[in-house]
Amino acid sequence: MNNNELLTPEEFAERLKIGRSTLFDWLGKGILVPGQHYFKIGRVLRFVWSDELVQCLLERTVTICVDGDKLLLVSRQINSTKSANKKKPSINLEY
Numbered sequence: 001m002n003n004n005e006l007l008t009p010e011e012f013a014e015r016l017k018i019g020r021s022t023l024f025d026w027l028g029k030g031i032l033v034p035g036q037h038y039f040k041i042g043r044v045l046r047f048v049w050s051d052e053l054v055q056c057l058l059e060r061t062v063t064i065c066v067d068g069d070k071l072l073l074v075s076r077q078i079n080s081t082k083s084a085n086k087k088k089p090s091i092n093l094e095y
Contacts, residue, residue, distance in 0.1 A: 005049040012047040016057075031060050
């Protein structure tokens with residue numbers, strides 16, 4: 001059975017307990033993959049919520065390190081050539 005849900009950006013951010021700006025930062029860094037984690041039709045942006053998405057986010061954003069008898073969660077830095085090579089315009093021309 002398919003347990004996928006479609007969520008708005010606000011619902012998606014709320015479910016992950018992150019801010020809207022963090023969500024759009026992840027989009028810019030390529031942490032979320034178009035066509036797999038979200039889709040956009042015109043100006044409508046929807047996120048596909050699934051168990052696979054949560055697992056993918058864990059793999060892409062968190063590293064678990066062992067330090068003696070402690071487990072440390074370390075945030076990963078994602079280097080995206082898309083965001084590194086593209087200079088953002090000072091005015092959003094999509095509106």
